Amino acid sequence: MVEQPANVDAAVNTPVVVDSNDDGTVAQELELEHMRSTLEEAIVETRSTPLENRPRLPRIALSKRNRAVVRALNPMLVTYLEASRELCETGSILFGAALAVCRIIGAKVSTAARATGHSSAIPAWRRRIEERIAKARALIGRLICFRSGNNRPRIVRTVRMAFAGTNVSLSQPDITQKLTERIDDLKQRIAAWGKRIRRYTERSTRFNQNRLFQSDQKRLYESLERPMVSGTGPAPNQADTVAFWRGLWSEPVNHSKGPWTEVVASQCAGITPMDPVIITPDDVAEAVRRAPNWKSPGLDGLHHYWLKGFMVCHSVLARQFQEALNQKSLPSLFTTGITHLVPKDQGTTG
Incomplete structure (x- = not known):
């Protein structure tokens, strides 16, 4: 009882030497653990979700931080890929890893199904400019109404906002001239935005x-010779x-x-059969390297960017492609596509 306070004081007053890298190491371990749990949840979620109900993966920025996250998840996929037995399962694992990367970096992932989602054909930059033009035209209409004598509170409030930050007062004698100048300025801006x-x-x-x-000169010449169809005619009957x-x-x-067929068979009888094809991880890596990063994906929804980033999958894909080649059989994922009907002229009805 007498020695206990002394021991407590000694323990409290004893200096503790802490390594300066301890905090960074602990934080890094916690971050890796968070990535590992996010990866596990994404893969389990992807496996239990039908192919057509998977979310649409966004195009992420090619920044150092995003690449670092992909590199950190790359070795974590080894355990999952080693247990993969077919190409569809490997694609599901890679899609889950890509989904985990998007969630870790905070990228916005569309929750709507990819089959029902329709992206707008109008580019984002054009929508922004058209919104500016619409707002400017609405403001011109309010200014003209005020200049004509309309003093409703909404009109007056809009006019005051239009002259905010200037020395123009609505009660000054030359307010009509100022309104005309402001309207002309907005019209010039609209013309500039249109150009x-x-x-x-x-x-x-x-x-x-x-x-x-x-890439395709024939297709280019055909598009130049034949005008594009606007699709304003009646839609074909779906049934x-x-x-x-x-x-x-x-x-x-x-x-x-x-x-x-017998003639062709007799002509081909003397052809020397080609050597067996051996698919190596280097072949997969070279094919992926030459593919565009964000080209429109297939039914699996996986872009080429993820096949480039998750390099541990190259050996697994090479082995599974070789097995499919030897068995002369591919999963339905590789033999199923989506057909889009494109009308050839305005009178197309079926």
Whole structure:
């Protein structure tokens, strides 16, 4: 009882030497643990979600922080990928990892299903400029009403906001001239914004044509010769359209072999068979490296960017692609697509 206070005082007064890197190490371990738990939740959620109900992955910025998160999750995927037995399961794991990255960096992920979501065809920059033009036109209308003698509280409040930050008072004698000058200024701005839209549109058209010239010249020339269809005509009947294409794709067809098949077979008899194809991880890495980062994904919703970032999947994909090649069988994910009907002229009805 006598020695206890002395021991307590000694323990309290004893200096504690703390490494300056301890806080950083603990914080880093906590952050990695948070990433690991987020990855686990995303993969479990993706596995239990049908393919058509998966969220739409956004395009993330190519910043150092985002790349660091991808590199941190890369070794964590080894355990999941080693247990993968097929290509669909591997794609599900990679989609869950991409979803975890988006949640860690705070990227906005669309909760709507990818099959029902329709992105606007109008670019964001054009929508912003058109919103400015609409607001300016509304303000011009309020200013003209005030200049005509309309003194309703809403009109007066809008006019005061239009002259906020200036020395213009609504009671001064030359307020009509100031209103006219403000209206002319807004009209000039609207004209300038309209020219900007036209200039940006022409630049975008030139850029797309140059890129299409490098990839598919025939398609470019066809688009120049044939005007684009606006699609303002009557829409085709959905039931008739589904029945037509179902008759082409869903019904089994028995093809009869003609005499030309024997001729082709005899001509090909002397051809030396090609060597067996061996798919290596380097082949997968090279194919992924040459693919665009954010090209429109397939049914799995996975962009090429994630295949580039999660490099541990290359060996697994190479092995599973090799197995599919040897078995001469691919999952339905690789043989199923989405068909979009594009009318060829204004009179298209079916």
